[in-house]
Structures are given as C-alpha cells and as structure tokens.
Amino acid sequence: MTTRSLGEPIARREDPRLLTGQGRYVDDIGHDALEVAFVRSPHAHARIVDIDVMGALDVDGLVAIYTYEDLQGRMAEPLPVLIPHPALTHGRTPCALADGEVNHVGEPVVMVVATDRYVAEDACDRIVVQYEALPPVVGIEAARAGELLVHDDVPGNVSAHMVQEAGDAASAIADAPNVLELDLEIERSASTPLEGKGVHARWDPDDQSLRVYTSTQASTSVRAAVAAKLELPVDRVEVIAPDVGGGFGVKIVHPWPEEILVPMAAIRLGREVKWTEDRREHFVSSAHERGQLQHVRVGFDDDGRLRGLDVTVWHDNGAYTPYGIIVPIITTTQLLGPYKPGAYRAEFFSLYTNTLIVTPYRGAGRPQGCFAMERTMDAIAAHLGLDRVTVRERNLIRPDEMPYDQGLVFQDGRPLIYDSGDYPATMEKLKKLVGWEEFEEYRATARAEGRRVGIGVACYVEGTGVGPYEGGFVKVETDGTVVVATGLTTQGQGHQTVFAQVVADELGVPVERVVVTTGDTRRFGYAVGTFASRAAVMSGNAVALAARKVREKALRVAGEALEADPRDLEIDDGEVRVKGIPGLSVPLSTVAVLSNPLRYAFDDEAKRATQFASPADPDKTPVADGEEPGLEGTGYYSPPRSTFANGMHAAIVETDPDTAEISILRYCVVHDCGTLINPRIVEGQIHGGVAQGVGGALYERMVYDDAGQLVNASFMDFLMPYSTEVPTIEADHLQTPSPLNPLGIKGAGEAGVIPGAAVLASAIEDAEGIRIRRMPISPSELHHLREATAE
Amino acid sequence: MKPSGFTYYRPETVEEALGVLAEVGPDGKVIAGGQSLVPMMNMRLAAPGCLVDINRVSGLDFARVDGVRGAAGDGHAVVRVGATARHADVERNAAIRAAVPLLGQALTHVAHPTIRNRGTSVGSLVHADPAGELTAVLALLGGSVELRSVRGTRTVGADDFFVDLLESCVEPDELATAAMFPASDGHTGSAWVEVARRNGDYAVCGVGALVTVDDDMRITDARTAYVSVGPRPVVLDASGVVGDVTLDNADWGATGRWAAGQLEPGEDIHATAEYRRHLAGVLTQRALRAAAGRAAGHRTGGSSGGNGTTGETAAARDHAGRGEG
Amino acid sequence: MLVEVRDEAGNMVNDASGGERLHEVSMVVNGVHRSAAVPARRLLSDFLRHDLGLTGTHVGCEHGVCGACTVLLGGRPIRACLQFAVMHDGAEITTVEGCARQDGELGTVQQAFRDCHGLQCGFCTPGFVTTITAYLEENPSPTEEEAREAIAGNLCRCTGYQNIVASVLRAAELRATEPRTMEPRTSEPGTTVLRAAGEAEVSP
Ligand SMILES: Cc1cc2nc3c(=O)[nH]c(=O)nc-3n(C[C@H](O)[C@H](O)[C@H](O)COP(=O)(O)OP(=O)(O)OC[C@H]3O[C@@H](n4cnc5c(N)ncnc54)[C@H](O)[C@@H]3O)c2cc1C
Ligand code: FES
Numbered sequence A: 001m002t003t004r005s006l007g008e009p010i011a012r013r014e015d016p017r018l019l020t021g022q023g024r025y026v027d028d029i030g031h032d033a034l035e036v037a038f039v040r041s042p043h044a045h046a047r048i049v050d051i052d053v054m055g056a057l058d059v060d061g062l063v064a065i066y067t068y069e070d071l072q073g074r075m076a077e078p079l080p081v082l083i084p085h086p087a088l089t090h091g092r093t094p095c096a097l098a099d100g101e102v103n104h105v106g107e108p109v110v111m112v113v114a115t116d117r118y119v120a121e122d123a124c125d126r127i128v129v130q131y132e133a134l135p136p137v138v139g140i141e142a143a144r145a146g147e148l149l150v151h152d153d154v155p156g157n158v159s160a161h162m163v164q165e166a167g168d169a170a171s172a173i174a175d176a177p178n179v180l181e182l183d184l185e186i187e188r189s190a191s192t193p194l195e196g197k198g199v200h201a202r203w204d205p206d207d208q209s210l211r212v213y214t215s216t217q218a219s220t221s222v223r224a225a226v227a228a229k230l231e232l233p234v235d236r237v238e239v240i241a242p243d244v245g246g247g248f249g250v251k252i253v254h255p256w257p258e259e260i261l262v263p264m265a266a267i268r269l270g271r272e273v274k275w276t277e278d279r280r281e282h283f284v285s286s287a288h289e290r291g292q293l294q295h296v297r298v299g300f301d302d303d304g305r306l307r308g309l310d311v312t313v314w315h316d317n318g319a320y321t322p323y324g325i326i327v328p329i330i331t332t333t334q335l336l337g338p339y340k341p342g343a344y345r346a347e348f349f350s351l352y353t354n355t356l357i358v359t360p361y362r363g364a365g366r367p368q369g370c371f372a373m374e375r376t377m378d379a380i381a382a383h384l385g386l387d388r389v390t391v392r393e394r395n396l397i398r399p400d401e402m403p404y405d406q407g408l409v410f411q412d413g414r415p416l417i418y419d420s421g422d423y424p425a426t427m428e429k430l431k432k433l434v435g436w437e438e439f440e441e442y443r444a445t446a447r448a449e450g451r452r453v454g455i456g457v458a459c460y461v462e463g464t465g466v467g468p469y470e471g472g473f474v475k476v477e478t479d480g481t482v483v484v485a486t487g488l489t490t491q492g493q494g495h496q497t498v499f500a501q502v503v504a505d506e507l508g509v510p511v512e513r514v515v516v517t518t519g520d521t522r523r524f525g526y527a528v529g530t531f532a533s534r535a536a537v538m539s540g541n542a543v544a545l546a547a548r549k550v551r552e553k554a555l556r557v558a559g560e561a562l563e564a565d566p567r568d569l570e571i572d573d574g575e576v577r578v579k580g581i582p583g584l585s586v587p588l589s590t591v592a593v594l595s596n597p598l599r600y601a602f603d604d605e606a607k608r609a610t611q612f613a614s615p616a617d618p619d620k621t622p623v624a625d626g627e628e629p630g631l632e633g634t635g636y637y638s639p640p641r642s643t644f645a646n647g648m649h650a651a652i653v654e655t656d657p658d659t660a661e662i663s664i665l666r667y668c669v670v671h672d673c674g675t676l677i678n679p680r681i682v683e684g685q686i687h688g689g690v691a692q693g694v695g696g697a698l699y700e701r702m703v704y705d706d707a708g709q710l711v712n713a714s715f716m717d718f719l720m721p722y723s724t725e726v727p728t729i730e731a732d733h734l735q736t737p738s739p740l741n742p743l744g745i746k747g748a749g750e751a752g753v754i755p756g757a758a759v760l761a762s763a764i765e766d767a768e769g770i771r772i773r774r775m776p777i778s779p780s781e782l783h784h785l786r787e788a789t790a791e
Numbered sequence B: 001m002k003p004s005g006f007t008y009y010r011p012e013t014v015e016e017a018l019g020v021l022a023e024v025g026p027d028g029k030v031i032a033g034g035q036s037l038v039p040m041m042n043m044r045l046a047a048p049g050c051l052v053d054i055n056r057v058s059g060l061d062f063a064r065v066d067g068v069r070g071a072a073g074d075g076h077a078v079v080r081v082g083a084t085a086r087h088a089d090v091e092r093n094a095a096i097r098a099a100v101p102l103l104g105q106a107l108t109h110v111a112h113p114t115i116r117n118r119g120t121s122v123g124s125l126v127h128a129d130p131a132g133e134l135t136a137v138l139a140l141l142g143g144s145v146e147l148r149s150v151r152g153t154r155t156v157g158a159d160d161f162f163v164d165l166l167e168s169c170v171e172p173d174e175l176a177t178a179a180m181f182p183a184s185d186g187h188t189g190s191a192w193v194e195v196a197r198r199n200g201d202y203a204v205c206g207v208g209a210l211v212t213v214d215d216d217m218r219i220t221d222a223r224t225a226y227v228s229v230g231p232r233p234v235v236l237d238a239s240g241v242v243g244d245v246t247l248d249n250a251d252w253g254a255t256g257r258w259a260a261g262q263l264e265p266g267e268d269i270h271a272t273a274e275y276r277r278h279l280a281g282v283l284t285q286r287a288l289r290a291a292a293g294r295a296a297g298h299r300t301g302g303s304s305g306g307n308g309t310t311g312e313t314a315a316a317r318d319h320a321g322r323g324e325g
Numbered sequence C: 001m002l003v004e005v006r007d008e009a010g011n012m013v014n015d016a017s018g019g020e021r022l023h024e025v026s027m028v029v030n031g032v033h034r035s036a037a038v039p040a041r042r043l044l045s046d047f048l049r050h051d052l053g054l055t056g057t058h059v060g061c062e063h064g065v066c067g068a069c070t071v072l073l074g075g076r077p078i079r080a081c082l083q084f085a086v087m088h089d090g091a092e093i094t095t096v097e098g099c100a101r102q103d104g105e106l107g108t109v110q111q112a113f114r115d116c117h118g119l120q121c122g123f124c125t126p127g128f129v130t131t132i133t134a135y136l137e138e139n140p141s142p143t144e145e146e147a148r149e150a151i152a153g154n155l156c157r158c159t160g161y162q163n164i165v166a167s168v169l170r171a172a173e174l175r176a177t178e179p180r181t182m183e184p185r186t187s188e189p190g191t192t193v194l195r196a197a198g199e200a201e202v203s204p
C-alpha cells in the first residue's frame, strides 16, 4: 500500500534545491541583462517642474532614460484600480512614471536603463528634477481634517465611505444596561518579505513574444495586465513567478509600475532588461498596511453579553488606491470574530495621505479588527469585574448555531456566513494549554520576586479561501511521473509539497513521483492568485478534482487493457490493480502510454503505443469516442463562498518595572483550519504569522515625519524581530473540516498574525493595570503610559 | 543601493598607507572592516573618491596586553588594539578579558557576532558613533588613540578624540594605528549594561561602570560612561555622590537618579528624551551595582572581573568563556 | 525626453565595464579557484552572484542587517554585502553552495533544515546555513538558548525562527553521529581542491 500522504508531516519537496543555493529567484536570472534604476520622488507632495537628464548622458554604460513623456498609448494611462467597489467613489491611481505630480516619497519619476545597476544609479544621481513642493497630508488626523488635499478633486481626502448594518445597533446600544466607548489606534507596518520585488523581461523579436519573470503573487493577472498595457496579444506574453522570497501580501498588487516599464524597455531596446528592487526602494515604493483609527461603541448586559456594537474606522489608504478598499472592508466584517455581536453597525472612511500606498499585508485588516473586538471584550470584563475568558465564552457562537450568518457582505461580495467551527472547544483547549486558571498563582509567585507578569487572550475568525476559482492540471507521463500545474504562485508555503500530497493520494501514487509547478502561465493560464489564505483551499481542491478526472480515465483505459470493469479496479503505488486478484495489474505509466496511440516510436515506451504494438479492434477508433489522447485532466474549484478558520491565542508577558522592557514568556496558539494537508507546514505558517504579530505589536512601525519622509526606511530602524525577539510558540489544533469543499480544508496562511497586537495588548494591560489602546507599544511608550497613569 | 565608483588603494605597510593618504587628501577614506562605511556607501550617503584598504597593512592586526598587571593591582597594564584587529579578536582574547574585563563586557553588545568578525575596534572609535559601545569604553577607561600621518605621530586621549556626532579628530591624512585601553587597578570591578530595542541593536541607552574599592571595601572611585545620550560619549564621576562609604552602604539608586539629572539625551523614533534619561538612571544603578559586586569579588579573591553583563535586560546575555582568541 | 544611447549603426551601446577601471579578482570559492575582472566598487555579494554565478548567496538589505548574504571568509561568517570583492583578492570563501557534501547531497546543516522545516521561502536560508555551519565548528553541542542566540544576527520573515532553532540542534546531532568526511569542504591549504560541476578552474 502506498502510505497515505495527505495529513502527514512529510519533508518538503522544494527544500533540497533551496538549501543548496539552487533556488532561482528573479535576480538570479539574466546576469547579462541591462539593469534598471529609478529616480524617485524625494517629496511627499510636489509638482514636477522640470526634468533635466543632460548630466546623465555622459555616464559610460547608460542605455536609456524614460520619463512620463515617453510612455505611449495605454502605458501613459493611470494604472488600474484592481478591485473596484461601489463605495470606492474616488479611486485614484498613479501612472507608471509620475505625470506632473508626485504624491508620496518614492514615487517613480524617471527610469534609467544601463549596463548594470551601479551605473544606472550613477546616472540617476545626475538627473536633476525640479519640484515645486506642495503641502503634504500626513497621518489620519490630517487627512480626516481635510484642510489640505492629496488629490485636488477628492474632497475631504475620502476615497471611500461605507456603512454596513446588521440589525439596529443604535437602539440596541441605547437600550443596553452598560455602554462603553473606546478609541483605538494601530500604526503602519508592512509585509517586508526578505526578497524585494523584481522583474526580468525578455522580448523575442522573431517570435514577437515577451517573457516576464516577476516576483509576484499573481502571475496570470500580471500577464493580462502587461498584455493590456503594452497592447500585445495575451498569448504572446508569458509571465512566470520563479522562486519568490516571501510575499505576505505586498506582491499581490499588480501591475507594479516596474512590471510594465521593464517589459516596455525590453521591447524598445531589444535587450533583456531587469530591475531588482533594493531594500530602500521596497520601504518607500512598495506598500504598507495596518494604519487605522477606530472608535468602538458597545452596549452589553450585566453578564457581559453583547447587545449592540457600533464601530467607526478611519483607514489610511496612502496616496493611491490600486487595490481598492479590501482592507477596511475586511476589518469591519472580520472584526466580529467568533462572537455574536447583537446588532452591529460598521462604518469606515478610507482616506488619502501623502504616504506610500496601503494594500493587504498578511492578515489584511483583520489584526486591526481583532484588536478592536478583543480590546472591547477586555474593557467589558474590566467594567463588570468579570474574568476575561468568561466574558468571551458568553458571547461565542456555539457549534450548534453553525452555519452562522453574520448578516453582512464579505470582501468577496458574498454573504458573511461562518461555515463551521467549534469555538467553545477551542477556548477550552487554550485555557488548558496556557494554564489560564492557574495564572493568578503564578502571578503571586512572580510578584513576590518583584516581577510583573500578565496574561492575555485574543480570538479571531478568518474568512479564507475566497473565490472566484482556481484550476489544476494533472498529467501522468509515460515514465510514471505525475506532472501537476496550478496557476497561483508560491512564496514559501510549500505548494510543491502539499499539492503533491493531495494528488498523490487522489491518484494512488507515491508522493515522490509528483512534480508541481505553480505560477507559470506557460503551464496553467487561468488563476487568481495567492492571497487571503486561499491557496490550499482553492488549488488544493482544484488539483484534487483534476486528479479525480485522471483517475477515472486511468481506470477506464486500464479496464480495457485488463478486461475488467473499472469499478473493480483500484490504484495503488502507481499501479492499477484488479481488486482481490494479486498480480493482475498495469502500471500507470503504461496506462499513460495506452491513452495516447502513436504512429512514431521514438523510445521504448512509445513503441508500445504505436498502431502495430497490439492487435486493435478494427471497428474502434484509436482514440475512443469522447476521449482525448493522454492521461491528463484539468479541474477547477469555485467555492460558493469563503470558509472560516478560527483560532485563539494566549500570551504571558513580563514587563520590567524599571526599564519598561516587555518580554514574552509564553505564547500559546490553538487553531482550527479544517483538514490539515501537512501539519508541519501549517505549523510553520503559524510560527511565521505569530512572529509577524509580535513584530507588529512590539517592534515594527513605519514612522513618517510631518514632511512625509519615512524616517526609518532601513532594517536598522524598522525593527523586524530577530530570533531573540520571538517567543517559542506552543501550538495545539482542532480539525473541523469545512463542509464547503471536497477536502474540508480551511486556509492557514494568515492566522498566526491576526491576534498578535490584541493578545499582547491584553497581556501588557493585565501586567500593568494600564489601559492599552494603541499598538505597537515600545518600552518608551509604556514608560510614558506609566507616568501618565501615576499622575 | 550600490556605491559610487572610487579608486582603490591597497597599501601593505603603514608608511605606504600614510603616503597614499597624504596624496589623496580629503577625497580619500580608510576602509577597515567596512561595517559602518560600506552601508553608508551603499546608500550613497558617503561617496569617497579614493578608498585606502588597510586590511593588508602589516603589523596592525594585534590585540594584546602590554605591561604587567602588578600583583598589588597597581594597574600598569594597557590593552593595545591595532587598526585591523576585529572586534571578535579583542572579545575572544583571554588576556584582554582578564586585564580589561569591560572591553569584553561591552563588545558582546556590539551588533551580532558576524559583524564583529569583520568590524574593527579602532574603526568603531574613528567612526565616533555616539551609540557605539567602544566610544564610551575608551572614554571611561581614559584610553587614547594613536594617530599617524606623514606629518608625524600623535596620541589623543578620549576627551579630545571624540569631537561631535560621527566626528572624531582624525584628519583626512591620518591613520589611526592603535587604540589603548588602560587596565584599572586590581580592586576595580566593571560592568556594561544596556537596553536595545532588539538584541544586537545599537543601544537606546548603554552604561559602563567602574567601581574601585580599597582594602576595607570602601569605595574610592565610581565612574560611569554612556552611549546614545548625546553627540559624544559622556563620562560621569559619581564618586562624590556615592560618598566615602563601604560597598554595603552605597545608595546606587540615588546615584542613578543623580546621573539621570546630569544627562541631556535626545529623542529619536525609538525613545523620547525623557525615557532615555529615566533609563540612564536605572541602568546607572544596575551597572554600578554589578561593577561593585565584581570589585568586591576582586577583594575577596573571588572570581575576577567576570566578563559578563549583569543580565538584567533581555538584550544582555553573557558570552563569557566561549572561544579563546 | 527619451534617451536611448545607440552607436552609429543604430545598435544599442553596450559598455559592460561602464568605463571603470577593472581589477582582476581571484578567490578560492568552495574549494575552486575562480576569478573575474570587476570594478573596485563591486560588492562581494554581487561578485559571487553575478560575476561568478553563485546565486545561492542572497541579498536582502545591502546594509548589513538581514544576514542573507552571509558567507564564510576563512571559515568565519561575514556579510558579503559590506565588502568589496577587490578587498578579498586571494581569499577563501565558502558559500551555501559549498555547504553541501562533496557528492552533492545535503550537508548536515542543510539536512537539518529539511528535517525540521527550517525554511519556507528559502531566501534567508543561505545566510543561516553558512552562519550555523561556522557556529557549530566553535560550539558543536549548543543548548537551545545558545542555538537561538547563534542565529540572532539573521532575519527571517517566514519561519518565526522556531524551526531554525530546531535545525541548529538537529544539525549538531547529525554532526555528532556522522563521520567527519561528510563535512563540507573547508579547503584548508594543502588539501585537494575539488571542483563542483560546471565550475571552471581558473588559475589564480
Ligand atoms: C548591522 C550592524 C550593526 C551594528 N551594531 C553596532 C553596535 O551595536 N554597536 C557598535 O558599536 N557598532 C555597531 N556596528 C558598527 C561596527 O561596530 C563597525 O565595525 C564599526 O563601527 C566600524 O568599524 P569598521 O572597521 O567596520 O570601520 P569601517 O566601516 O571600515 O570605517 C568606519 C569609518 O572609520 C574610518 N576608519 C576606520 N578605520 C580607520 C583607521 N584605522 N584610521 C582612520 N580611519 C579609519 C573609515 O574611514 C570610516 O570613516 C554595527 C554595524 C552593522 C553593520
Ligand atoms: S544583504 Fe547583506 S546583510 Fe542584508
């Protein structure tokens, strides 16, 4: 028997390559390519008066310089608003190179192509751009005040305003015995993958075709965008996401200006052209997220049960809205977590500022929502003098209430209906894992030693696996190799392993025999992308469906060969066998041969498939009616709506009474993402997510000064945690399969990060007895909170 | 982030290096470990026209203790560190750790080991980053730097060496050939404590302390030095504040508060000035207490000047006793 | 504004050196003599990646913080992005490619990463592998806390480090049980210089 691979923590297929330096990331491709650098705006808000390139012309190795004036046709039009929404009444996007006005520091103004990046930067240094500075709008307060405008034609800096309601929150709150209001703030952070973006383009003038390698989370859509912008037929454009050094959301945005400018240059110059984003560029010209002000008004009864919740969010969307308003939509819908809010009303304003654009970063608005809800839960507990877990438990949706309709519209335009989950059981597990009941004892012991400790808890529900669809292709080669392709991309999630596991099990072959390609439009042209914890759900199910088709066909073809009813056949260890008759079998490789009748015998396998290899029934067509040659199949999975994973985190922190340093003593996670394909990979996702959650809670923030300069645009000052800042994570899980998809999977990619700020705020508040309303928090800030409280 | 072009020189003797420096003038820069210069060049915040690579200059890679530390602890020993000695060479040198424990105590806080493998101690002094631990160590120990040029040789004490933020007194044609860190007398204990945002980062505030006692455990000297509280390293003589008391009677808390009042730290994105001052007070107290403990250890013949930190901060971890240099 | 520099025949001008003075730089990389002519400002990281084609060494920040570019210089880890290649003419460098076994199989540290799921996107991984390889030479049996400390100078955005810590401990274990001949080439002077497939030997 082939051992079942689904659900096993097998080692990753991609690792040997990546571990020995044989990975292939964009910058590993094309050593002889011309290289690109950009002159980027040093101003947050300015009009471009003049661009003088004369000084750059005598730089040896300079090949080309392009400004907005050199863009033609659709290249000269603004970049697309990728996700339009009726509430996004004032969407604005930039052109690939600034057209007269710049709206954030880092906006590309001039593109330079040279023999290498060193030379390209030399040329950039000598290009003089004259700006007329305009007053910048920095920060949500300034944007909300609306006295200064980012875009002249956007009144009040409001790109979008949206209200969603389930029930009558205002009167529910008014009627509630207790009412609380909270003002909450989350600052900006960013995905910050260790590999920045990068684009390599090669134009084949003979074939009139373009090949683009880009470090993206959405190669099929980049392909469509590049074709549209460059006015090329889509089938003349290939886009490949090679190995990608992390994404976390920022690489889902497309087309980045560079993704169309680099191919444009490659075509114009007839040369390979490459751009590798450096770290400073990544900080000022990619995307950030998280910055939001949130006001909560909550009404609840004396037991802490919610009666009504009213939330207003002011979302900083930066200078442009290429990715629409997904983030505040997710915040306001996913804020509810595992709870029944009573009546709910959510309103948000999405605001322009003269800062870098804001697009989803792992969690995509959920961490802010979770922060709002969980801070509220703690505030209710404090108000009523109740245990924080007890208050939460009283508000949890019970398993027998599933599926649970929250009465809202989710980010995919579909109803927000939780499909499944056992929230009380999750909480039970968490309490045990962290020792919630025993904590007071521990606190007393610690206090006796002069130490200050606190415990916190936070819960989330995450809509994962949003549609519209993904597809998968599965083919059995005549040597028995199973080739799998899916269109979405990979940035470290181990897709080459997990999709192989799915297909291996569906098909009955050893997992070692399955080879998976992702994110390559040459292999699979229809796809959406890797975001929203959707890859395993969407492509996992798609490749399963494709594999099922292949299996069916294999049984049909083998049935003929073995003169058996397909229903009596099984596939195991790569062989089709007649059940119960040992020895009566045919390998899948042979089935693949048989499925493709040949005229030419180019190898031994092929010889067995030629017309004269076996006596054929002269009355039958070589390819049976309704069949196609080859043992392959394509499947698509399109879900009715999202599936909902959930989890709860608890943390124990210690705060230094003197220095206000905050250290995490324990961090516990209980999560439920349905069926696990590979528990080890899921656990890895959780670890990585938690590390980002810790970063967002205690270390990372994008600091803009009043002039709109990002003052910490380096790894020296943007404090991504090292190993010494991340706690050991204790994890446990439940598996409540999703009823919505064949494999019962829910997504796991983003879960770890969501409750980070919420759980650490809860723990710090508990340790300190000081209200925490704003994250991240540094020792300096905690010190000042202490001082303010003491006064 | 690629550096501008430059003309590269690789002298092999000190004389040759001095000749090149004199020739290229202000357009030239010495490169030692490159751990401060190259990041600035990559960001094009520095773009020297000529780079003088001193890594192959013979006779500069020493890190040793000169002079014998008297049995009575009369403190004539001096740690001499050459221009191409790496932080790691100094840190791992057992004789140096024994002679001037403060060096090892501070060096474990300088970045991460990989940076210390390449960065030079002398380079970090010349770079004069007021967040650089060694600036305060040199100042606290009353050390000096030897500067050579075709014009001659001079030895500059720490007081005059650090001029301003990222500015030392080294002239463009000068090569810093060595730094001297005098050992304290045998009844002295030392400690380095700091708070950094992440382990290995430049300190939000860092404090080195030296406490000397006499045979009766009376404190004869108590001094502290600070990084990240101003444009230059700051040294405070706390002896007067501590008073003529025995170790057991010292009020380190009060000394810390006094020290905080003496400092004028600035503000940055990681900390307000007020928090920094508060922190300086807390860390002063901790550093002095730890140093005093070690001074007492000296007197009672216990383990001498342990090379660790006081371990009070998350960032403070003890690398002592691992790997001899 | 369009500037496209072409010669008289209308071909794109291509001056690969950018007109700068080139220095012949030779190194023994992973036991193999390699050399290339490069401008003085070529960073060691770029030299390895683009001039020698050893793209295993990655670049994540170019200001010394992330550690993705870490290589071993005479066995000690250094940041390749903070060095000019020309400074290391004649040096011995080990990159992640050189941390594999002589037969091309995973070296102990690499194997440990695979066993412990110590990598996700793999971009930071080369810097960790080289750092840990050198660390275990110094401290062959670290505690968990020491293991965490040993990797503290390298950034990883994917793994949360827990499995990398486990990989350090696992590598120590593997090292202790495997014969020393399985260790990666360190190419001490006098030892035979082995050539990896596809690498040309260039006399120094
Ligand atoms: C990620 C990172 C973190 C760091 N963290 C810390 C930290 O926490 N604490 C800390 O103290 N340092 C830190 N550093 C800096 C490190 O200590 C450097 O090694 C040191 O600052 C400079 O030494 P260097 O040999 O690398 O000098 P280089 O970078 O080569 O030179 C620095 C400057 O000094 C000049 N110079 C160097 N040597 C001489 C000489 N002999 N004569 C004349 N001029 C000379 C150079 O011209 C240049 O201007 C960090 C560096 C990095 C990359
Ligand atoms: S690239 Fe060298 S340390 Fe980041």
Ligand code: FES
Binding pocket: A194, A245, A246, A492, C118, C119, C120, C121, C122, C123, C124, C125, C155, C156, C157, C158, C159
């Ligand atoms: S595995 Fe992606 S950065 Fe470490």
